[in-house]
Amino acid sequence: MSGRPGHSCSGVFVAGVPLVWLLLFVLLPLLIVFAISLAETRTGSPPYTPLFTWEAGFLPRIHVQARNYALLLSDRLYIDAFLSSLRIAATSSFIALLIAYPMAYAIARARESVRTPLLMLVILPFWTSFLIRVYAWTGILNSNGFINNVLLDFGLIKAPLPLLHTEFAVHLGIVYSYLPFMVLPIFAVLEKLDWTYLEAAADLGARPLKAFLRVTLPLSLPGIFAGVLLVFIPALGEFIVPELLGGPDTLMVGRVLWTEFFSNRDWPLASALAIGLLVLVLVPAIVFFRLMRKEEAA
Amino acid sequence: MDTHQDGPVRRPLQPAAANPIPLLRIEKASKRFGLVTAVDAVSLDIHRGEFFCLLGGSGSGKTTLLRMIAGLELPDEGRIAIEGEDVTGAPAYARPVNMMFQSYALFPHLSVEKNVAFGLQEEGRPKAEIAKRVREALEMLDMGAFSARKPHQLSGGQRQRVAFARALVKHPKILLLDEPLAALDKKLRERAQFELVRLRERVGITFVMVTHDQEEAMGMASRIALMQDGKIVQAGSPRELYDAPVSRYVADFFGTSNLFEGNIKECARGEAAVESAEAGTVLRGQYGERLAAQTSVAVMVRPEQVHLSREAPQAENVLRGKIASAAFLGNCHACQVTLDSGKTVLARLSPAEFGKAGSPAAGETVHLFWPSAAARVLKQ
Numbered sequence: 001m002s003g004r005p006g007h008s009c010s011g012v013f014v015a016g017v018p019l020v021w022l023l024l025f026v027l028l029p030l031l032i033v034f035a036i037s038l039a040e041t042r043t044g045s046p047p048y049t050p051l052f053t054w055e056a057g058f059l060p061r062i063h064v065q066a067r068n069y070a071l072l073l074s075d076r077l078y079i080d081a082f083l084s085s086l087r088i089a090a091t092s093s094f095i096a097l098l099i100a101y102p103m104a105y106a107i108a109r110a111r112e113s114v115r116t117p118l119l120m121l122v123i124l125p126f127w128t129s130f131l132i133r134v135y136a137w138t139g140i141l142n143s144n145g146f147i148n149n150v151l152l153d154f155g156l157i158k159a160p161l162p163l164l165h166t167e168f169a170v171h172l173g174i175v176y177s178y179l180p181f182m183v184l185p186i187f188a189v190l191e192k193l194d195w196t197y198l199e200a201a202a203d204l205g206a207r208p209l210k211a212f213l214r215v216t217l218p219l220s221l222p223g224i225f226a227g228v229l230l231v232f233i234p235a236l237g238e239f240i241v242p243e244l245l246g247g248p249d250t251l252m253v254g255r256v257l258w259t260e261f262f263s264n265r266d267w268p269l270a271s272a273l274a275i276g277l278l279v280l281v282l283v284p285a286i287v288f289f290r291l292m293r294k295e296e297a298a
Numbered sequence: 299m300d301t302h303q304d305g306p307v308r309r310p311l312q313p314a315a316a317n318p319i320p321l322l323r324i325e326k327a328s329k330r331f332g333l334v335t336a337v338d339a340v341s342l343d344i345h346r347g348e349f350f351c352l353l354g355g356s357g358s359g360k361t362t363l364l365r366m367i368a369g370l371e372l373p374d375e376g377r378i379a380i381e382g383e384d385v386t387g388a389p390a391y392a393r394p395v396n397m398m399f400q401s402y403a404l405f406p407h408l409s410v411e412k413n414v415a416f417g418l419q420e421e422g423r424p425k426a427e428i429a430k431r432v433r434e435a436l437e438m439l440d441m442g443a444f445s446a447r448k449p450h451q452l453s454g455g456q457r458q459r460v461a462f463a464r465a466l467v468k469h470p471k472i473l474l475l476d477e478p479l480a481a482l483d484k485k486l487r488e489r490a491q492f493e494l495v496r497l498r499e500r501v502g503i504t505f506v507m508v509t510h511d512q513e514e515a516m517g518m519a520s521r522i523a524l525m526q527d528g529k530i531v532q533a534g535s536p537r538e539l540y541d542a543p544v545s546r547y548v549a550d551f552f553g554t555s556n557l558f559e560g561n562i563k564e565c566a567r568g569e570a571a572v573e574s575a576e577a578g579t580v581l582r583g584q585y586g587e588r589l590a591a592q593t594s595v596a597v598m599v600r601p602e603q604v605h606l607s608r609e610a611p612q613a614e615n616v617l618r619g620k621i622a623s624a625a626f627l628g629n630c631h632a633c634q635v636t637l638d639s640g641k642t643v644l645a646r647l648s649p650a651e652f653g654k655a656g657s658p659a660a661g662e663t664v665h666l667f668w669p670s671a672a673a674r675v676l677k678q
Contacts, residue, residue, distance in 0.1 A: 199370050200403035202390040204417035204468065214416070218407045 030278075037271035038064045048267045068272035078273065081256045082280065088167070088242075088252060089235035092174040093182075093228050099175065100182035100227060101220075107183075108190035119187070122180050134173050134244050141169055141245070169245035170252075174235045181230035189223030190216075222292065229288050233281050253277050319382040321346045321504055322367065322472060327376030328528075329362050336362040338528035339376065344472070344521075349498055349505045351519030353512060353551075359528035360508045361476060367506060368474050369393045380471060391420075396470035400477040402461035404449040410436070410460050411445035417468045435467040436460075438497075455486050462494075466501060475507040479514060491518055512552055516540070524548055540600075544586055546676050549598045556604065556643050557676075558597040562589045570675045572597050576641045581615050583673030596676045603672035604645035606633065606655040610665050615673065617666045619643065621658050633658075635666055 039048040040063070052060040072078045107118045125133060140146045143160035151157045163169060193216065201211035239254035246252070253273060261270035320343035329337040337359040344350045352360040365371040366378065369390035378386050385393055396417070404413050414435055418428045436442045439459040449457060458478065465473055478494065479487045495518050498505050509515050515522050516536045523533040524547075532544045543549040546557060558581055560574030570585045572595055581597045589595065599615075610616060619635040622642065631652040633645045643666055647655065658664050 194401070194403070196399055196401055196403040197405060199390070200397075200399055200405070201416070203368055203370070203395075203397045204464070205391045205420035206416075207391055210420065215405060219405075 033271045033274055036267055037068055037269075037275050038066065039268045040065065040067075041266050041268055046267070047265050068269045069276075071269065072272055072276050077251075078256065078276075081251045081253045082276065084251045085236050085238075085253045085277075086280070088170060088174070088250075089232050089238075092171045092178075092235055093232040095171060096175045096179055096182045096231050097224065097228060100179055101186055101224070103179075104183050104186035104190055104223075107187055108193070115191075122183050126180065130177065131240060134177060134240050137169070137173055137176070137245055138164055141172075164245065165247035165250075167246065167250055170242050170250055173241035173245045174231075174238060177241065178231040178235060181234075182227035185226035185230065186220060186223040189220045193219055222295065225288050225291060229284060232284060236281060237277050253280075318345075320344060321348075321381060322506075323377075323379045323382075324363075324367070325377040325379075327363070327366060327373040327378060329359075329366060329371055329373050335528050337366065337373070340525075340528070340530055341376075342523060342530065342533065344504065344506060346504055347502065349495070349518060349520045350507070351515040351522045352506065352508045352525060353510070353515040353519075353522050354525035355510060357527075358525040360510075360525045362528075363525070364397075364474050364476055364506065364508045367472065368395055368397045370397075394470055395472040395474055396465040396468050397474040397476065398461050398465045398478050400480055402449075402457050402481070404457060404460055404464070406449055408448075409445065410441065410447050410449070410452070413449070413460060414464045414467050417464065421468070431467055432463075435463040438500075439463050454482055455490065458482060458490065462497075466503070470503065472504045472506055475505060477509055478507060479509075479511075487514075494518060516552065524551060542584070542586065542674055543598065543676065546596055546598075549674070549676060554601055554644060556599045556601065558599075558641070560595060560597060562591050562593045562595055562675075564591060565589055569670055570595075572675060576637070576639050577617055578637060578639055579615075579617065581673060582670035583675045584671065585675040587677075589675070589677065593677070598674045598676055599668050599672060601632070601644040601646040602630075603668045604643065604647075605651070605667050606635075606645055606647060606658065607665050607667070608656050608658065608662075611667050613667045614670050615668050617643065619664065619666060621660050621662050621664055623660055624658065635664060 035051050036048055039051060041047060042049050049063055051064065052062055054060050103122070107115055107122070110118060138145070141163040142148065143162070143164070145164070147163060148157075148160040152160065197215050197219070198211050201215045202208070206214060237254045237257075238252060239258055242250045242252045242255050243258070246255075253276075257270050257273045257277070260266045260273060322342075322344040324340060324342040326339045326341055327337060328335065328339050340359075340363060352363055354360040362371060366373050369385070369388055369392070372387060376386070377384060380394060405416065408416070411432055414432045415428050418431060423431075432445075433442065436445055439462060441456065441459050441463060444452060444456060444460075449460070452460065458481070462478070475494075479490050482490055491514060494505075507515075507519065519536060521533065521535055522539055523530045524539065525531065526547060532539060532548050534542075539548060540552045543552065549555045549557070558572070558574045558577045560572040560576070560581065563571040563573045563580060565571075565585060565588050568584060569582055570589065572581045572583065574581050574597060577597075583597045583599075605611075610618075617635075617637055619637040622634040622636045624631055624633045626649075630646045630648055633647065635643045635645060637643060645666060655664070
């Protein structure tokens with residue numbers, strides 16, 4: 001590299017810009033959050049004790065305590081919030097996968113002229129605010145909302161079904177909101193898939209379902225992994241959907257965090273929750289990249 | 299198409315050996331894609347043990363015909379039967395044939411071993427038998443050491459062998475090969491060509507190969523069907539197609555030829571006399587079907603059948619011309635001779651023959667001649 005100074009200069013620049021960006025806007029805020037999580041609450045502004053104090057002499061005194069983390073691991077409320085978040089994120093990722101795979105498959109196998117319009121339809125909801133789209137579901141799921149009214153009008157039910165403010169509604173909201181994130185990576189993989197493999201499978205005696213299970217599905221695993229990750233991670237920390245569509249008993253980390261931060265003004269505990277969530281997200285992400293690397297190495 | 303599918307499978311009775319059922323019978327099979335007729339009412343019989351080659355340019359319908367045999371395309375019209383059993387509507391997975399794809403289509407997520415085992419697993423064979431047959435197939439192709447590799451870790455030639463093993467391990471009644479050598483570089487191709495013929499003799503399976511390369515077809519096939527615009531123009535042994543082409547197209551496809559335009563003067567006893575202005579004389583040649591007088595035809599002579607001499611010989615089909623160029627090509631001398639009519643005739647002579655003719659140089663006047671048995675009268 002040293003032999004080509006111009007090259008290495010531009011190389012440093014190209015690699016440097018994202019690096020500086022990541023340092024400034026990802027690592028630094030993260031460190032601040034981590035620092036706050038080690039502080040104690042107090043009334044005042046900011047509502048937490050400073051990390052360092054200069055009392056006498058040159059050496060600062062460090063005030064650090066891990067009580068918030070101990071609380072996260074001992075208090076049932078927080079443990080339950082994490083567990084229920086994991087459960088809801090997992091089930092809704094799975095449901096999204098079941099819906100998105102056939103969609104992606106159909107788009108990938110569609111004629112080229114309709115493929116782009118179909119993809120546009122998948123992406124189209126992004127053109128409206130996320131908040132508004134989730135809010136719109138309250139109108140549909142309400143006890144005097146669209147679904148209940150139609151069912152009542154046809155005499156299929158006698159009393160409105162409790163749809164809104166249930167865990168069902170939370171699943172529905174998450175699946176609906178994050179479906180494109182599942183469709184797109186799976187589509188990207190399926191579109192590149194050489195359909196001759198399926199002909200070869202048929203030629204070797206595999207019926208269509210067997211050919212799908214033995215060839216198409218394993219070859220689309222990278223897309224499935226990516227899609228599940230893209231849905232699972234935001235779903236885990238989701239706040240808007242459980243807040244608007246969930247019931248008072250729908251426990252999710254995002255919601256608990258919000259309450260600690262805004263209602264209880266317990267910034268350190270909220271920060272600890274955020275760090276806990278991050279760790280929780282990192283685990284599946286690391287597993288995913290390990291799997292991908294193994295796939296490539298094999 | 300039998301409505302009574304249950305009960306024991308009715309095996310067709312084998313008739314006397316004089317009229318055996320062909321291994322593969324295609325009857326007036328057609329396939330259209332939109333407005334394009336890819337295969338147009340093709341009928342063809344292929345017998346056990348043949349190395350059959352479907353030859354043609356791109357768009358001739360050869361690949362579509364192969365895919366119809368495989369069951370990857372279903373014919374719009376016509377019938378396909380294997381060993382007398384109708385498979386016209388049968389899907390690919392239910393046919394006793396296997397295909398080697400042009401791209402090889404090796405499953406990228408499976409090892410060489412698992413690729414080869416795929417078809418046997420689908421048959422539900424016991425594990426021990428699968429392992430044994432896979433090992434044997436790979437060893438036969440000298441790929442035993444690569445069984446754990448993934449396809450992307452193999453060279454083109456190795457991939458070709460694995461694709462071959464994968465199709466062969468199922469012991470198909472017919473092995474279909476779609477341009478099996480096209481993805482190899484030239485050097486490898488010649489070796490693979492030889493190997494493929496040798497392997498076919500060893501396993502005794504009937505091969506049907508698609509290719510656009512006439513040299514490949516001539517060198518490997520026991521019988522060739524030349525296709526054009528979805529139809530079979532001519533089918534026969536390489537020798538037949540070369541020596542007795544039915545049309546100018548066939549003559550042109552297989553090597554170079556001299557063609558003299560003319561009109562039939564008379565047809566008798568297998569020999570036709572053709573009045574040709576281009577040749578400036580009456581030419582005699584073999585014909586396939588009796589043609590009426592005045593039919594416009596062409597007389598074809600292969601360059602290596604043309605003889606040369608300084609003095610006018612006592613023979614049929616003698617033409618006079620001036621040597622335009624004489625090139626030594628190592629194994630032969632290629633002479634271009636311009637006739638009085640302006641027509642250029644190509645003659646290819648062995649060095650010995652060229653010497654006997656007095657090694658004529660460019661500009662010299664020479665006589666060209668050939669036996670009538672070496673000339674062929676073509677209608678179209």
